[in-house]
Amino acid sequence: MRLPAPATADRVLLVLRRTLLTVLGVQFALAVGMSLVDSYRRRGKKPKPFPVTAPRTVPVGDGEITTYTYGRDLYADMIAAIEGAQRQVLFETYIWKGDEVGERFKAALAAAADRGVEVYCIYDGFANLVVSPRFKHFPSSLKVLRFPTYAAGWRFFDVTRYGRDHRKILVVDETEAFVGGYNIGSAYETEWRDTHVRITGPGVWDLKRAFADFWNLNRRHRLRASERPLLLETASTWEPRIRIHRNVPRLWMFPIRNTYIEAINRASRRVWLTTAYFLPDEDFVDALKTAARRGVDVRVLVPLKSNHIVADWISRGHYSQLLDAGVRILRYRDAMMHAKTMTVDGSWSTVGTANIDRLSLQGNYEINVEVIDSGFAQALEEVFETDQSNSLELTSGEWEARDLHRKFTESVLAPLRPLL
Template sequence: MRQTPLISARMLAHVRRGVLAFFGVPLLVAIALTLVDSYRRRNKKPKPFPVTAPTTVEVGRGTVTTYTFGQDLYDDMLAAIRGAKKQILFETYIWKNDSVGEEFKLALTEAAERGVDVHIIYDAFANLVVSPRFKRFSPRLKVLRFPVYNAGLRFYDLRRYGRDHRKILVVDDSVAFVGGYNIGTPYATEWRDTHCRITGPGVWDLKRAFADFWNLHRRKRFRASERPLLLETASQWEPAIRVHRNVPRLWMFPIRAMYIEAITRATDRIWMTHAYFIPDEDFVDAVNDAARRGVDVRLLVPRKSNHIVADWISRGYYGQMLEAGVKIHWFSDAMVHAKTATIDGNWSTVGTANIDRLSMTGNYEINVEVIDPAMARKMESIFETDLTNSEPVTKSDWDRRNIYRRFTELVLAPLRHVL
């Protein structure tokens, strides 16, 4: 009996070593891959890729314009900001202090100086490397810096650890922009992303989304006595457009449910484009089941993204997906950062949420769901254009991958449950 504490201590030591090995080895491999990839990218010039010109379709009582080239999007966003008369709501994840970032900052500042009510939200963690000088704003601007650490003394509360990954611009209740584009010079010409511009009643839903986030987090930045933003919204609804928001603080994650419902209802085709595809098992099962029942399931992902570890983890699902009949395509020579899907020529979504655990059950995200054939045709046209710059991943080629690749996928597999 006297040896029991010693035995327990030894067992605990073995458990600790096992846990460290289970997660420590994958982390070391991930760090090594990241360093090697960073070295290889040095002085590497970006290559051109096919894009689709901005196209507007009528949806319900408004319009939706899609963008696949950053400079086109930035031109229209800046035009809206410069033409604002009453209010601008601007929210972004990354806001670089380069020429594009400075142009946006100047336009927002000039709008405030001419009397426009300007509210800005940006994520502090995503902009840690941005110059502190850039993050000093005119007092005329109302700026909410979403903090790096938001839990305070409630370190145990998982609801307070999500990042603000959303990208929204609403101007004068008349026009709104939402999608995957951050703000910065590389995104203007070097990245393939998707954003959309909305007019009509759908604008109010995006305004409400911004206001709800502002009101939920404003107390740490502004006086409690300050009036909350947007107490009322228009009573009109646009049945063809729905805005879905992941709100970890309220434990709300509807975007994953939106995707799975649409996938399980698909009868003809599912075409998805994602920067990072690291789904949970239920999501993979839904996609594979659709392919097995004859649905044309296609997934477009970057051949090499800006996060090489995400690429390797994602590839751990390729075998079973290809076996089920899912067609996987690698986008070549550029980073595709879009988060979109279109199903059965009627349903589409554009937004900020990746198919990974950080987006599906962790971060603040926003996606627009559009049920409209004209919008679906536009999204299918964009997908087909992207396919001209992609390489298919065949089952036979995948089965012949070398031992190094198989070993890396195996070692990194535990990180699927984290990222």
């Protein structure tokens, strides 16, 4: 006797749901297991030395841009800038460790406030969950905004409120500003390879505006009622060679992805891209492939092993088509490569906080600097060449010959790509 049609349909739906839950469960268990095993393997491993490029300053328009590729050099200049502040310090970071380096920044900011400087600080609550609560007790002289771990409130389905504050900015007075990939912590000072820049001149104003806009957008219900909005007497001067691009989830603004793709599409000679996590969407992949096929020298530099092993495995899903198109894939060894930079044709460059993944390009608060200047592009290309000297190039033969279990793991984890 046949079952009624509705019962058959219900049974089919039940089987489909169970199958889907099983697949998702396997993916989740595999991801967690891989992360735990990787964390265990890293225990007790001593960091290895890696080549760095010394800070280099180049004139751009009416100001200058200095590149940093080693945390100790960067932190020294950031602390010196805070110590020399006369009127105002704007400090924003994603991760602010409560270690020796974190304490050094906290003390410098507090000392600036004690001598009458206005000091504003922003840090991301979720990124610092493991930081000691004692460290996150700040002097009352500091104006501190903790971007909440959960910002949606009762608006559970408002996806614009789930982005993290992934930005890293320091602005001192109207004289200098720092932006790039470096978080604040002792490990980043000597063990990670990252890229940051210091900007002087009219470009500083755009970073001041970026900080103030974020502060005012998120200050409600986070600060004392007596706290006023951060108002800036902004100059009308513009630096045409420097543009600041901001991803703002609350306003549904995500210009950084388009900036990357447009630059790649305009390339005629070379595209050199460095990123910590490489999980591009298909349009981004197509732009790289198309550029390589029209004869552009396309190179993508990523970590050999990043601090997120699952992201490493998922990112490999694009390697076959990129290699077939002629894109060169370089894997940085001996240190975590955390930089987010790209140069095009020796004239266009970007440095910032956005990785090439969905979280950065379509989810988080991010900030990138776009610079149209051959001198600065040359400086970044020299950085890239130094990094390439410490990298292993992946060949098509090596990639196709990888073990069967690697191919299986990549295919199982592939559906997680849109989530990262």
